[in-house]
Amino acid sequence: VALWYTIKSSEAVTVRDALNQAMDEELERDERVFLMGEEVAQYDGAYKVSRGLWKKYGDKRIIDTPISEMGFAGIAVGSAMAGLRPICEFMTFNFSMQAIDQVINSAAKTYYMSAGLQSVPIVFRGPNGASAGVAAQHSQCFAAWYAHCPGLKVVSPWNSEDARGLLKAAIRDDNPVVFLENELMYGVPFEMSEESNSKDFVIPIGKAKIERQGTHVTLVSHSRYVGHCLDAAAVLAKEGIECEVINLRTIRPMDVDTIEGSVMKTNHLVTVEGGWPQFGVGAEICAKIMEGPAFNYLDAPVTRVTGVDIPMPYAKILEDNSVPQIKDIIFSVKKTLNV
Amino acid sequence: MRSALSFLSNALSRISGSAGAQTVSELLIDLSEYASLMTPSELTEAPPTCAASLVSPAVASQPLAEFNAQVTFDLKPCELYLLETGPAHTTQLTRKEGLQLYQTMQTLRRLELKADQLYKQKVVRGFCHLYDGQEACAAGIEAAISRSDHVITAYRAHGFTYTRGVSLKQIFTELTGRRGGVAKGKGGSMHMYAPHFYGGNGIVGAQVPLGAGIALACQYQGNQQVCVTLYGDGAANQGQVFEAFNMASLWKLPVIFVCENNRYGMGTPVERSAASTSYYTRGHFIPGIRVDGMDVLCVREATRFAADHCRAEKGPILMELQTYRYHGHSMSDPGISYRSREEILEVRSKSDPISLLRERMLSNNMASAEEFKEVDTMIRREVEEAAQFSCSDPEPPLSELCDHIYSNEPPMEVRGTHPWSKLRSIS
Numbered sequence: 001v002a003l004w005y006t007i008k009s010s011e012a013v014t015v016r017d018a019l020n021q022a023m024d025e026e027l028e029r030d031e032r033v034f035l036m037g038e039e040v041a042q043y044d045g046a047y048k049v050s051r052g053l054w055k056k057y058g059d060k061r062i063i064d065t066p067i068s069e070m071g072f073a074g075i076a077v078g079s080a081m082a083g084l085r086p087i088c089e090f091m092t093f094n095f096s097m098q099a100i101d102q103v104i105n106s107a108a109k110t111y112y113m114s115a116g117l118q119s120v121p122i123v124f125r126g127p128n129g130a131s132a133g134v135a136a137q138h139s140q141c142f143a144a145w146y147a148h149c150p151g152l153k154v155v156s157p158w159n160s161e162d163a164r165g166l167l168k169a170a171i172r173d174d175n176p177v178v179f180l181e182n183e184l185m186y187g188v189p190f191e192m193s194e195e196s197n198s199k200d201f202v203i204p205i206g207k208a209k210i211e212r213q214g215t216h217v218t219l220v221s222h223s224r225y226v227g228h229c230l231d232a233a234a235v236l237a238k239e240g241i242e243c244e245v246i247n248l249r250t251i252r253p254m255d256v257d258t259i260e261g262s263v264m265k266t267n268h269l270v271t272v273e274g275g276w277p278q279f280g281v282g283a284e285i286c287a288k289i290m291e292g293p294a295f296n297y298l299d300a301p302v303t304r305v306t307g308v309d310i311p312m313p314y315a316k317i318l319e320d321n322s323v324p325q326i327k328d329i330i331f332s333v334k335k336t337l338n339v
Numbered sequence: 340m341r342s343a344l345s346f347l348s349n350a351l352s353r354i355s356g357s358a359g360a361q362t363v364s365e366l367l368i369d370l371s372e373y374a375s376l377m378t379p380s381e382l383t384e385a386p387p388t389c390a391a392s393l394v395s396p397a398v399a400s401q402p403l404a405e406f407n408a409q410v411t412f413d414l415k416p417c418e419l420y421l422l423e424t425g426p427a428h429t430t431q432l433t434r435k436e437g438l439q440l441y442q443t444m445q446t447l448r449r450l451e452l453k454a455d456q457l458y459k460q461k462v463v464r465g466f467c468h469l470y471d472g473q474e475a476c477a478a479g480i481e482a483a484i485s486r487s488d489h490v491i492t493a494y495r496a497h498g499f500t501y502t503r504g505v506s507l508k509q510i511f512t513e514l515t516g517r518r519g520g521v522a523k524g525k526g527g528s529m530h531m532y533a534p535h536f537y538g539g540n541g542i543v544g545a546q547v548p549l550g551a552g553i554a555l556a557c558q559y560q561g562n563q564q565v566c567v568t569l570y571g572d573g574a575a576n577q578g579q580v581f582e583a584f585n586m587a588s589l590w591k592l593p594v595i596f597v598c599e600n601n602r603y604g605m606g607t608p609v610e611r612s613a614a615s616t617s618y619y620t621r622g623h624f625i626p627g628i629r630v631d632g633m634d635v636l637c638v639r640e641a642t643r644f645a646a647d648h649c650r651a652e653k654g655p656i657l658m659e660l661q662t663y664r665y666h667g668h669s670m671s672d673p674g675i676s677y678r679s680r681e682e683i684l685e686v687r688s689k690s691d692p693i694s695l696l697r698e699r700m701l702s703n704n705m706a707s708a709e710e711f712k713e714v715d716t717m718i719r720r721e722v723e724e725a726a727q728f729s730c731s732d733p734e735p736p737l738s739e740l741c742d743h744i745y746s747n748e749p750p751m752e753v754r755g756t757h758p759w760s761k762l763r764s765i766s
Contacts, residue, residue: 078552
């Protein structure tokens with residue numbers, strides 16, 4: 001039975017533990033599921049997301065790989081073609097660039113090229129986007145890159161409930177799913193709904209969630225910045241501005257209907273993301289809104305709040321000013337509302 | 340012109356004993372075969388009479404008892420790397436096996452020649468990488484494994500597509516991009532699939548880790564199956580190949596890595612692209628065998644050895660097949676700017692895999708020239724029929740344009756070229 005409101009259970013669960021439990025349950029449920037990646041087994045995971053899994057499931061199901069992204073991503077894809085259901089971890093998605101050919105050309109396109117003869121049930125997961133002080137080569141957001149490609153599903157959870165339900169859904173999905181986590185969120189605890197306790201709790205891929213109802217402006221975001229939007233909304237509420245905050249949950253296929261429905265109610269739209277502005281998630285939302293019925297309901301152009309269009313710097317003051325802050329969201333909302 | 344060609348074709352078929360050429364390209368091939376293979380003694384033979392009906396190779400005009408049912412052949416020993424012993428030095432070939440191998444290779448040959456013709460007629464588009472010359476590789480490997488084993492290769496894939504069970508009709512119709520194609524026209528030459536055959540892969544070298552992954556699945560599932568993972572001399576220099584070698588070795592995956600060394604990576608001869616052209620040693624810690632890829636019996640025996648190695652859980656093994664392609668890299672490449680016509684003709688005359696097998700069987704009285712001719716005629720007919728079908732089959736319906744994006748998914752909308760074009764995609 002679906003509940004419209006979440007019942008708070010007694011203990012909060014961190015995003016890390018939610019991911020861990022989701023994988024544990026899916027490994028138990030289906031023998032074909034296995035995890036491979038660097039340090040996932042004996043090290044318990046570079047970010048401890050796979051803690052305890054190797055001890056429980058052993059070498060066959062939890063596989064440490066050498067530092068060979070292109071090779072092991074290809075091996076994971078091949079194993080999916082031959083009947084297994086791999087979870088391929090990239091230590092961060094920055095390293096997935098080395099393997100991107102396997103993700104796109106071997107995984108994403110194969111079902112189409114084979115006219116349905118060959119499916120590729122695989123999950124590519126790992127931390128995506130900015131971290132803290134790891135500089136340019138370790139901070140890129142890949143949501144836009146992967147979401148560009150037909151044949152892939154791209155999922156971006158924000159909180160623990162998202163992480164649990166979406167990862168279970170991704171593992172059960174018969175298609176290649178890129179699962180973008182966020183390292184800064186791993187340690188953040190969230191209360192979980194009663195319903196999420198079930199071992200069969202899945203959040204449908206392709207459906208956004210309205211985290212906060214509002215009437216004046218729609219804020220659309222994904223991953224960590226959903227939290228920033230909610231924080232901004234709390235501040236704005238004190239000034240009488242009620243924001244509707246939408247958590248995309250899935251980047252591709254994007255739930256445009258939920259965004260359009262909200263915009264037709266609020267007449268204003270602000271997108272918030274950590275990635276770069278050009279050709280990004282916000283850019284796509286703008287285009288989609290313009291092509292649909294919601295355009296005529298806009299009282300102002302859509303505003304995009306994004307990462308700064310630069311490689312990520314190292315120094316804290318520079319890094320802090322390279323990604324959207326809550327004050328940027330507040331400022332953008334007010335500009336959009338012309339207040 | 341046409342009558343002159345028919346005259347030449349008929350003359351050649353009377354002299355050489357093979358069924359008449361259908362096209363200019365076939366005629367040129369027959370001419371070169373004639374020029375290279377005929378010896379004075381053969382020229383004085385009376386031309387064989389044509390069979391009244393097209394019969395299957397099992398029914399011969401000579402009584403079966405007159406043929407040798409089985410012959411043992413000596414094989415050229417393989418060069419070995421990190422191995423104490425290698426494939427057997429002799430092999431037994433039964434008459435039935437021999438005729439089957441011949442039929443397979445001849446079908447592959449005619450399939451590729453017909454593809455060439457269709458490409459020149461512009462009914463096949465894009466890339467078309469032909470396998471003629473390399474028939475012994477596909478036929479020999481297939482003869483040593485079973486359908487429950489797995490095969491993955493690169494883009495020169497028509498040979499394995501056929502040996503893995505896709506019909507000529509489905510192959511040609513995929514090439515011509517019609518709805519009856521094995522991939523419904525969505526894939527084309529480089530993307531054909533069958534059970535336990537994973538294509539057809541366009542990105543050079545990407546299929547090698549995929550193949551190791553398929554082998555991982557075999558090991559994981561404990562099913563004793565192996566994965567034959569093919570790549571060319573060009574792909575042998577890809578980094579991901581070495582990543583796959585490392586992991587396959589570490590985890591003892593049941594993968595037979597096969598380097599089909601046809602001496603040229605597109606237009607670049609091996610000496611100009613590889614610091615070491617001993618491809619069978621480039622697995623470093625992986626045992627290797629170098630095999631005469633023009634001798635189908637060598638390939639078969641070597642593959643048996645390799646498969647046994649993998650099934651005994653000894654880990655991966657590497658087989659380099661020294662082979663040759665008659666065509667250029669693809670139909671866009673005439674194939675003569677980086678190699679000489681003399682070289683091509685020399686390989687044709689001395690090492691053609693189909694001729695080698697036929698001559699072996701003829702000189703060991705395993706079959707008659709007539710039988711081979713009957714097989715040839717039957718194959719030409721099959722290929723012609725399949726090609727005709729492929730030219731007349733309708734194109735895929737536009738309503739299916741967006742199908743097969745996702746597997747096991749309810750129907751969804753896909754954006755067309757503009758916002759008012761809302762297309763439907765079903766799984």
